[in-house]
Amino acid sequence: MKHKWSLLTFVAFGLFILFGQQYQWFGSGNPDSFPKLPASPSFEISKTHDGEWIGRRVDVTGNNMCERTAITGKIVDGLATLSLTYNGTILKGWINAESNELVLYASNRQWDYRFSATAGINRIQGKWHLTNGPCKGTWYLEKQS
Template identity: 50%
Template sequence: MNKGIYIGAAVGVLAVMVFTLGGKERQPINTALPDQPSFAISTAFDGRWEGERIDISGDKICLETRVIGKIEQGKVELTLMYNNTVLRGWISKDGILALYADSPRWGYRFAGTAQNNRIDGQWRVTNAPCHGEWYLEKKLT
């Protein structure tokens, strides 16, 4: 008798899961890079940039990493070196960055502001406890 109750409960839970999840497309974890920014871009910050992303969550999966990249014609392309995630976007005349990650696994959100030869900002991951600060310094050649 008890066995029948457990089987019935398991079938019921499975039916609810299929009904709830069935037919829904999986949503991307990161917003796609738009064709163009919603602001005027700036070439004042063009050049090569290097820095790091610092985690303050303390979680073991949140590794610190070097960040390297470039800004050309106001278009930003940065790489997180530990997993090769690419952040692409633009920089405004006010130095505000709009960045979009290409990671299929992690929901990266990076915000930053450039001033002179330095970019400072905050970052987080939507599907993990990781968050912290990041910075880049312009490489003078």
């Protein structure tokens, strides 16, 4: 009897994994499904934040794979181009002139990063998470003079 329950549990788990992958219940590891930077934004771009920026990404989960890392980069003509220093992931996006909101698009082939923030005059801060991993937290940038 125990053997039948073990076999049934094993088959049920296998079906759960199969259907979960098919219907993307677990998030996707397919980089083609990750959001891409649009050719142009659907809003007026703010150019008041142009300059060099340095900051940090901070994980709040305590998971070892979610390392704290520096973020460096610049904003030129309203286009933010930033880099996560620990793995070289490039983040790009624009700041909305009306709302000062910034949404970044990542170019990592493995991790589906999501970064959003609000821009102030000398500081940008917001939240980030992975859709296909356990990591999430806060992040910030400070404008360099």
